[in-house]
Every structure is written in structure tokens, then in C-alpha cells.
Amino acid sequence: MFMQGRYGFDALSGFLLALAAAVWTANIFVWGFIPSLILWGVEAGLVALVIARGLSRNINMRALENRRFKKVYDPVKRWVLLQIKKIRERKDFKYIKCPACKATLRVKRQKGRHGVRCPKCRGEFQVKI
Ligand SMILES: [Zn+2]
Numbered sequence: 001m002f003m004q005g006r007y008g009f010d011a012l013s014g015f016l017l018a019l020a021a022a023v024w025t026a027n028i029f030v031w032g033f034i035p036s037l038i039l040w041g042v043e044a045g046l047v048a049l050v051i052a053r054g055l056s057r058n059i060n061m062r063a064l065e066n067r068r069f070k071k072v073y074d075p076v077k078r079w080v081l082l083q084i085k086k087i088r089e090r091k092d093f094k095y096i097k098c099p100a101c102k103a104t105l106r107v108k109r110q111k112g113r114h115g116v117r118c119p120k121c122r123g124e125f126q127v128k129i
Pocket residue numbers: 098099100101102103118119120121122123
């Protein structure tokens with residue numbers, strides 16, 4: 001089969017394609033032949049890179065690239081998702097940091113002082129809401 005022994009698609013390729021789509025979208029708003037051509041070149045380069053990685057037979061190297069990418073990308077993604085969650089739940093919950101272990105804890109938004117037990121380090125502390 002054609003794809004046998006080839007690397008295929010992964011999270012890094014997905015990110016590169018999303019980036020290419022973002023450049024494509026930005027290009028709609030760019031006027032002028034030269035800037036447009038440059039953005040088109042970037043787009044084509046990204047798509048070519050995704051295809052080249054997909055067809056690559058050096059599977060170990062491509063997997064290593066993907067692991068390195070995820071090491072940076074995953075914490076960023078987690079942080080962004082947490083911010084979205086915080087905004088969505090801002091009326092009912094407050095996010096605080098455990099003073100002992102710095103874990104992020106979610107507490108109900110009820111006025112007053114509350115005793116909180118951190119589920120991670122079992123430490124207890126007071127919060128004022
Ligand atoms: Zn803690």
C-alpha cells in the first residue's frame with residue numbers, strides 16, 4: 001500500500017494545517033501583490049511540510065518532532081482551556097491557588113471566609129470571597 005511505512009498525520013501536522021488556514025484567512029485582508037505572494041508562499045510551504053512529514057519514512061524522527069511540539073503546545077492548550085472555563089464559570093466559581101503547593105483550586109463563589117482543604121497536598125487554608 002502507498003502509505004505503508006510512511007509516517008502519516010499527527011498533532012503537529014494538524015497544528016501546521018491550522019496555521020496554514022490562519023495565514024490563508026489573513027491573506028484575504030492583505031492587499032498588494034508582493035505581500036499576498038509572500039503569504040501564499042508561507043501557506044504553500046506549510047502544506048508542503050505537512051505532506052512531506054506525512055510521506056516521510058523516517059518515522060522515529062517525525063515522532064520525536066511531534067513529541068517536542070506537544071511538550072510546548074499541550075501546556076499552552078491546557079492554560080487556554082482553563083481561561084475559557086474560568087470565564088464561563090465566573091458567576092458561580094472562583095479559581096484560587098493553593099498557597100502550599102500552587103495547585104489551582106475551584107471554590108464556590110459564596111461571600112465570606114471559608115476553610116479550604118487542598119485535594120492535592122491536603123493542606124488547609126482560609127480564603128475570603
Ligand atoms: Zn495544595
